[in-house]
Amino acid sequence: MPSGLAGTNHGHARLYNRRVVLETIRVFGPLSRAEIxxxxxxxxxxxxxxxxxFVQQDIVRTVGRAKGARGQPAVLVALNQDxxxxxxxxxxxxxxxxxxVDLAGNVRAQEVYWTEAPSASATFDVFxxxxxxxxxxxxxxxxxxxxxxxxxxxxxxxxxxxxAGLPHPEWRDAQIMExxxxxxxxxxxxxxxxxxAALGERLHGDGHAVQDFFYICFGIGVGGGLILGGQPxxxxxxxxxxxxxxxxxxxxxxxxxxxxxxxxxYCSLGALLSDCGITISGEGVHQxxxxxxxxxxxxxxxxxxxxxxxxxPALMTLENVLDVETIFFGGQWPAPxxxxxxxxxxxxxxxxxxxxxxxxxxxxxATTGENAAALxxxxxPLFEILAPNPELLKKRSEKTNAGDGRMAALRL
Numbered sequence: 374m375p376s377g378l379a380g381t382n383h384g385h386a387r388l389y390n391r392r393v394v395l396e397t398i399r400v401f402g403p404l405s406r407a408e409i410x411x412x413x414x415x416x417x418x419x420x421x422x423x424x425x426x427f428v429q430q431d432i433v434r435t436v437g438r439a440k441g442a443r444g445q446p447a448v449l450v451a452l453n454q455d456x457x458x459x460x461x462x463x464x465x466x467x468x469x470x471x472x473x474v475d476l477a478g479n480v481r482a483q484e485v486y487w488t489e490a491p492s493a494s495a496t497f498d499v500f501x502x503x504x505x506x507x508x509x510x511x512x513x514x515x516x517x518x519x520x521x522x523x524x525x526x527x528x529x530x531x532x533x534x535x536x537a538g539l540p541h542p543e544w545r546d547a548q549i550m551e552x553x554x555x556x557x558x559x560x561x562x563x564x565x566x567x568x569x570a571a572l573g574e575r576l577h578g579d580g581h582a583v584q585d586f587f588y589i590c591f592g593i594g595v596g597g598g599l600i601l602g603g604q605p606x607x608x609x610x611x612x613x614x615x616x617x618x619x620x621x622x623x624x625x626x627x628x629x630x631x632x633x634x635x636x637x638x639y640c641s642l643g644a645l646l647s648d649c650g651i652t653i654s655g656e657g658v659h660q661x662x663x664x665x666x667x668x669x670x671x672x673x674x675x676x677x678x679x680x681x682x683x684x685x686p687a688l689m690t691l692e693n694v695l696d697v698e699t700i701f702f703g704g705q706w707p708a709p710x711x712x713x714x715x716x717x718x719x720x721x722x723x724x725x726x727x728x729x730x731x732x733x734x735x736x737x738x739a740t741t742g743e744n745a746a747a748l749x750x751x752x753x754p755l756f757e758i759l760a761p762n763p764e765l766l767k768k769r770s771e772k773t774n775a776g777d778g779r780m781a782a783l784r785l
Contacts, residue, residue, distance in 0.1 A: 390415060394423045395432070398452050399477065400581055403436045405447035424450055432456045432476075452477050458513055460504055460521035460557065461744075461751025463566060466490060466593045467654070469499050472744060473507040473518075474751035478577035480744065482511040487655035493544050501556055520560045520754030523553060524569040524746045526594060529611065562753035566590060567614060568605055569749030570741070571598025574701055575605075576752050578740040585697045588739065589616060590746065591704035594629070595637035599695070605756075617641070619687040639683040642705050648676055659743070663707040677710070681717035688718065689725050692734055703739025704746070711738040 393413050398404060401412065410420040427433035427450075434453045438446035454477035461472040467489060473482040484506060486499050508515055529549075554561040564572075571588035574580035580588070580600065588598040595617035599606045607613050617637035618630055625634025638644055645651070646658070649672050653661045665673045691700065702711045715736045726733060741748050 390419060391423055391426075394420060395427065395452075398424075398427075398433055398450060403449035403451040405439055405449055407447060409450075430456075454479060455517075457519045457755070458517050459519060459751045459754050460507070460559070461747040461749070461753075462500060462503075462521060462523045462553075463569075463747035463750055464491070464496060464523065465526050465566065465746075469496060469503070470744070470747040471500070471503040471507055472747045472751050473504075473511050473513060474748065476755070478748070478752075480748070481513060482507040483744065483747075485656065489654075497552060497556060500553060504557055515558065518557075518559055520562065521553065521557050522562045522564065522569065522750035522753030523549065524564050524566040524750040524753075525549075526566055526592065526596070529563050529565060560754065564750070564753055565596065565611065566592065566746040566749075567596025568598035568607060569753065570596075570703055570739070570745035571600050571614075571701075571749065572605060572752045572756055573741050573745050573749030574703065574739050575600050575603070576756065577748060578701075578745075579737065580699075580701065580739075583699050585695075586699040586701060587614065587616075587691055587695060587697050587734075588701045588703060591640075591642055591702070591706050592746075593641060593643040593705075595641045599697075601697075616687055616691070619690070621683045621687070636683060636687055640680045645673075645676060645680075649673055659705070659707055662710060666707065666709050666713065674713075677713050677717060681714060681721060684714070685718060685721040685725060688722060688736075692722075692726070697734050699735045699737055701737055701739040703741060705743055708738060708742075 394409060394415070397409055397412050404412070406421050406424055407417060409415075409424065410417045413420065424433060428435065431453055433450045436449050436451045438448055440446065454475040457476045458481070459474055461474055463470040467487065469486040469488060469491065471484050472480050474480055484503050486503065491499075550561050550563055567588065567590035570590045571580070571586070574588055580586055583600075584603045586600050588600070590596045590598065597614035597616035599614040617635060618628065618632065619636040620632070620634055621636045621639055622634035626638035627633050628635035628638050651658070651661065662673070688700065691697070702715060715738065718736060739745055
């Protein structure tokens with residue numbers, strides 16, 4: 374029963390095989406060693422050796438024996454979800470969201486701080502207090518946290534370590550990674566929010582079963598993340614997937630990017646609230662929108678109709694250029710609004726598609742919910758470890774990696 378995660382029995386691919394075995398256990402466990410071998414197409418001795426190493430390092434634990442089989446029941450192994458923890462921090466233009474996540478992707482503690490156009494100094498104070506509360510409420514020790522991920526609204530400049538998505542001038546030279554790493558005492562990875570949300574869906578949502586997909590992330594703006602061959606594709610400058618700046622209306626509404634008529638000025642949460650005259654902010658927005666939808670508010674339904682009209686040409690372009698298997702819709706909207714938007718888009722796209730194609734992307738609501746970007750942030754320190762990358766097969770030598778003992782064990 375192949376899992377879609379195929380290992381290789383060539384000697385130089387040990388690192389890749391370890392990741393394939395670990396990902397198979399994470400997604401499908403508890404499993405016996407024989408079942409892992411069947412799912413990965415690896416030889417049983419190879420699997421047995423790798424699993425034995427994982428057990429010694431306490432990354433994987435034995436959890437009993439299989440039932441119903443003939444002869445001596447096989448020993449089952451499962452991921453030790455307590456082997457490592459990470460912080461996932463999402464800084465958006467209207468909120469700061471924090472998660473403490475275990476190795477299996479379970480959220481052990483979470484918190485949301487609502488704000489408007491946060492400054493750098495105030496944000497770092499919130500991060501400091503928020504992460505301490507996450508530890509206190511979960512009972513997890515700081516020494517068990519191996520890293521943190523921070524996601525920002527828009528691509529991150531490698532030199533300035535900031536993003537144009539944060540308009541407050543204090544962010545222009547914030548040196549985000551160094552400051553946050555010093556503050557939290559752990560290594561920090563930074564990514565734009567939509568790409569991080571795609572990573573979260575890939576590891577901990579329905580995206581684990583999809584090798585090629587596009588993730589549309591709805592917040593105050595609109596972003597996109599691209600997964601190809603199970604790996605993130607960022608493009609040369611980190612802008613791949615920025616669907617929110619697809620030109621929807623020539624000389625249309627002004628956008629923060631400096632252009633006019635961008636898709637996010639018509640289809641984002643910010644546009645929805647403005648167009649529908651909704652003045653509620655913060656944590657009450659989600660519930661208010663759900664109530665409006667449940668009572669079939671005509672203004673909201675009309676807005677969804679217009680949003681579908683604006684989005685359809687952008688999705689048609691995605692279909693033709695990328696030919697991905699699935700397009701996920703996720704972010705800060707309530708689930709019923711995503712379902713309603715998808716229901717409106719499907720017949721429109723059907724009328725726009727070229728004749729003769731034998732398949733089209735599936736439109737699907739993402740399963741990681743409002744925590745999508747923050748969960749993706751928590752994935753950042755671990756994605757390289759948990760997601761098998763075929764590029765490893767091209768490497769004839771294994772690199773040693775710096776880090777504490779727990780991270781080093783995961784990377785071996």
